[in-house]
Amino acid sequence: MIVEAQAVGKEYALGKQTVTALRNISLSIHKGEFMALAGPSGSGKSTLLNLIGCIDTPTTGTILIGGQNISGKTPDELADLRLNTLGFVFQTFNLLPVLSAWENVEYPLLQQPKVAKKTRQERVQHYLKVVGLEPYAHHRPNELSGGQRQRVAIARALATRPSIVLADEPTANLDHKTGEGILRLMKDLNQEEGTTFIFSTHDARVMEMADRVIELADGQIME
Numbered sequence: 001m002i003v004e005a006q007a008v009g010k011e012y013a014l015g016k017q018t019v020t021a022l023r024n025i026s027l028s029i030h031k032g033e034f035m036a037l038a039g040p041s042g043s044g045k046s047t048l049l050n051l052i053g054c055i056d057t058p059t060t061g062t063i064l065i066g067g068q069n070i071s072g073k074t075p076d077e078l079a080d081l082r083l084n085t086l087g088f089v090f091q092t093f094n095l096l097p098v099l100s101a102w103e104n105v106e107y108p109l110l111q112q113p114k115v116a117k118k119t120r121q122e123r124v125q126h127y128l129k130v131v132g133l134e135p136y137a138h139h140r141p142n143e144l145s146g147g148q149r150q151r152v153a154i155a156r157a158l159a160t161r162p163s164i165v166l167a168d169e170p171t172a173n174l175d176h177k178t179g180e181g182i183l184r185l186m187k188d189l190n191q192e193e194g195t196t197f198i199f200s201t202h203d204a205r206v207m208e209m210a211d212r213v214i215e216l217a218d219g220q221i222m223e
């Protein structure tokens, strides 16, 4: 199993109140799975992705990534895991506005000292090509369309060769045709490189392409 959640719960403190976002989630994800998390708004999809992505920690229960319990890890070890094992595509893309498409994709690679300059440049070029953005390498995010920005974010998430890509609503904010292209691209990478994909979605096309759809409601997995 590449990802395991064991009886995971997550509560947020909101003023004096406690919001329960996830309750008793147990889930195993195989290496190479193309998996969708579905469910209504507020059902806990983003929360679960953030926990698997080590961006946040569960209130109760355990998450294992590649067999390793992440709650025992130091902040440095978690940063390392995020950098080397996980790729994250956020709904808002989170590109750095002052950097070009090329530099945005290169950025996480600069933090991998083991990747030599030549390899780094080949990787950036390769992934920009994979997402069809070679001609836009020197454009900044505000000089790109929404779909193009989304593709830069995907190239950036893939360039570090993560074994797991987490994507929060990868086709939201995109027109039908662009969304279809992005999905196809992710499915091809899944099949060619064996990358595990886990995404949250409301999109029926995404669910159709998935190997498995897990349905959340009110912070729980529906049977």
Ligand SMILES: Nc1ncnc2c1ncn2[C@@H]1O[C@H](COP(=O)(O)OP(=O)(O)OP(=O)(O)O)[C@@H](O)[C@H]1O
Pocket: 012, 013, 014, 019, 020, 021, 039, 040, 041, 042, 043, 044, 045, 046, 047, 048, 200
């Ligand atoms: N930082 C936070 N503080 C307080 N409550 C939060 C926080 N983040 C999420 N929640 C609450 O946790 C629950 C789950 O939210 P989450 O964002 O995981 O849902 P979602 O299924 O991803 O929704 P959507 O489809 O609208 O993105 C919601 O009730 C939400 O209001």
